[in-house]
Amino acid sequence: MATTRVDLRRIDLNLLVAFEALVAERGVTRAATRLGVGQSAMSSTLARLRKLLDDPVLVRDGRKLVATPLAESLLEPVRAILLDIEEVLAQRDAFTPATDARTFSILVMSYHLTYTYLHPLLARLDVEAPRVRLHIEPVSDDFAERLARHEIDLLIVPREACPEHRVLPHRVLFSDRYVVAADRDHPEIGDEITYEQFCTLPYLATWSGHQRSPVENQLDLLGVPRNVEVITEFGIASFLLRGTRMITVLHERLANSLVDLANLKLLEPPIEGLRPTTELMVWTKRTDGDAAHRWLRQRLTDLAAELTAAN
Known part of the structure; x- marks a missing residue:
């Protein structure tokens, strides 16, 4: 033909x-x-x-x-x-963080990751890479499409929230356990919380960005009932517990960082099968070989390893 x-x-x-x-x-x-x-x-x-x-x-x-x-x-x-x-x-043969200027766009599933994970990097960039800028946004409903259209450079999300990662370049950053959080002076909870208490006490449910948080989805799949009284963004949930009978479930790393500031009591979840969240860094083939992007991904990987070792 x-x-x-x-x-x-x-x-x-x-x-x-x-x-x-x-x-x-x-x-x-x-x-x-x-x-x-x-x-x-x-x-x-x-x-x-x-x-x-x-x-x-x-x-x-x-x-x-x-x-x-x-x-x-x-x-x-x-x-x-x-x-x-x-x-x-x-294609560039080299990237010099101390002198080169670049701006990277990063979508993050929840603000708590910006606080517990990206904030230490932001502090170090002032010294290590003063001309590098990070544009950090919360994840939107169309995050997969935005990544495919190359409108963002990196996506940091829980593995279960991004099934598309299987066909994209990606790297596991760290895992984070869940803990139950309550006011330190909660009148009905001591050093442990029972399953019955978890199911019947007033519960504060959480969202991450525009989506239900992965832990709420997990609890639903496990068939765990909750007495939901308030729904809020994951990052501020800990500050709403003071002086109330409410409980919630938080990432352990975030909860530990706020335990004194928010007057929290942290407890082991009385729930079998509750899996930790695994955070992924996802990108596209377009930036896979770029020296500046390789540097940023390695920096994020190194930081994740430091935080894991510290815990």
Whole structure:
């Protein structure tokens, strides 16, 4: 079968970038916002793409735009091409933390990780890498898609919250046990808490970012009933226990760091099968070989090892 060759001189690389944004975002306005260009400029680019491909690319279906079959079939190959080009252009033989300037975007599942894990790194960067900046955001519902679109550099999440890690470069950072936390002067709890107390005392349930925290999902799967009175973000839960009869479940590392500040009593969970959380660092092939990214990942790995050894 004869293959029609395309004159590459007719193709502007920016057209491929725009094509990926248009098909991924399913709209001119969103694609323009993502690429930082005007809507009229993106409309003109769409017209050029339609002429180049002899295909509408996006067509209206009711109140929304959908990609044509041809555009859908080209999306992943175009992404792969752009990824290969980025890798070629981004290759650097060395990265010097003391002098080089870089900004890294990191999504973190919960603010408590920023406090207990990333904060020590931020303090050290002032000395070790004064021109390196970390842009830290809480995980959003579309974190997997944002990682795939290369809008973020690293994702730090519990293993069970990111099944996509199996097909992406990743590394285990550390594990963290769970403990039951209550006010230090809780009137009904001594040095231990029974299963019946855990199930019947007022319970403070937690969320991580926009999702239920992994421990709540675990407790549900184990069939553990709770007398839920309050639901709050994981990072502030410990500060709401003072002077109440409520209990909650926290990561041990966070709980230990706040035990005096929040006047906490920490207890072994009376629950069989409650597994510790395992935090992963996940990235994409695009940054796998970049020297600066390798440095950051190693720094995070070393820090995790230090924190584990300290506990």
